[in-house]
Amino acid sequence: MYKPHPPLCPPVAVNSTRLQEVRDVIASAHKDCTPSEKLQFYNQWANQYEEDVTVLEYKAPRLAAEALASVCTVNRDSRLVLDVACGTGLVAEQLQHRGFLLFHGVDGSTGMLEVAKKKQLYQELRQCMLGKDSLPFGSEKYDVVMIVGALSDGQVPVSVLSELFRVTKPGGLMCLTTRSNISNLQYKAELEEALTDLQNRGLWEQILVQEVEQWEIAVSEKEVTQKSDYIPGVIYIYRKSGAYE
Ligand SMILES: C[S@@+](CC[C@H](N)C(=O)[O-])C[C@H]1O[C@@H](n2cnc3c(N)ncnc32)[C@H](O)[C@@H]1O
Known part of the structure; x- marks a missing residue:
């Protein structure tokens, strides 16, 4: 029997001062910084992260x-799930509410990993600088690979x-998200080109694309449009080619 699904972001009366505080915190991390400085930022933010992303109505x-x-x-x-850039464990929590039980997690920030560890959801948690180091896991190991918000x-x-592709079992699923706000459009185009390339080579097939208008509240005034205070985002799910045992 699955537990009911509590909302990640219960309705909060968003106090504009509080929202501005969160925007200021995040703006400090959006300044040009090296990947290790970015992880330092997450180390410092870890204990406050969940409260702040609730203010931003982060639904990913x-x-x-x-x-x-x-x-x-x-x-x-x-299903053995690898939660890549797992942060404090919000994705595993949401999956657990839907009946998934087996989780491994990886993130670059030791502070975020410490918060995730306290939840006792993950059977294994590892630290790794994504994009620089290989994932510290064997090939074709996971039924599901998630990367959300990263x-x-x-x-x-x-x-x-x-690397995500390498560790996924043949027939396994990969679920990825990105944002569609103005400052991320070039990244999103690069990501979609790479996703399409794998599909054109017959290495995986796309099984879901979900565009979401209100992904989260915009953190910078630049991203606020006349239409909305929110930025959009997108979820992609792919199935790796090959048999599923
Ligand atoms: C916005 S949080 C998302 C966390 C979680 N997936 C969620 O949705 O709540 C982004 C996470 O990516 C991690 N991260 C960012 N860049 C990284 C990198 N290059 N290598 C490893 N982890 C990274 C951060 O430490 C942080 O935990």
């Missing part, structure tokens, strides 16, 4: 988990795709 973990559950309808409790400009580079 819930939406990605719902999307995955919609295409993975049987034997969820025996494929964007200034975070995890598109080149990580080859």
Whole structure:
């Protein structure tokens, strides 16, 4: 019997001062910085991360988990899931509410990993600089590979795709998200080119694309459009070619 799905972001009366505080925190990380400086930022943010992303109405973990559950309808409790850039564990929490039980996680930030560890959701948690180091896991190991909220400009580079692909079992699923805000459009185009290239080579097939208008509240005034205070985002799910045992 699955537990009911609590919303990731319960309705909050968003106080504009609080929202501005969160925007200021994140703006400090959006300044040009090296990947290791970015991870330093996450180390410092880790204990406050979940409260702050609730203020931003960050829905990606819930939406990605719902999307995955919609295409993975049987034997969820025996699927081994790798949560890449797992942060504090929001994605595994959402997946657990939908009947998934087996999680490994990897992230570059030791601070975020410490918060995730306390949740006792992951059987294994590892630290790794994505885009620089290989994933510390064997090939064709995972039924599902998730990367949520980390494929964007200034975070995890598109080149990580080859590692995500390597560790996925033939027939396994990969669920990826990115943002469609103005400052991420070039990154998104590069990502989509790489996704299409793998599809054209017959290495995987796309099984879901879900565009989401209200992904999260925009963190910079530049991203606020006349239409909305929110930025859009997108979820992709691919199935790796090959048999599924
Ligand atoms: C916005 S958080 C998303 C966390 C989680 N997936 C979620 O949706 O709540 C981005 C995560 O990516 C990690 N990250 C960013 N760049 C990274 C890199 N190059 N290597 C490893 N981890 C990275 C950060 O430490 C952080 O935990």
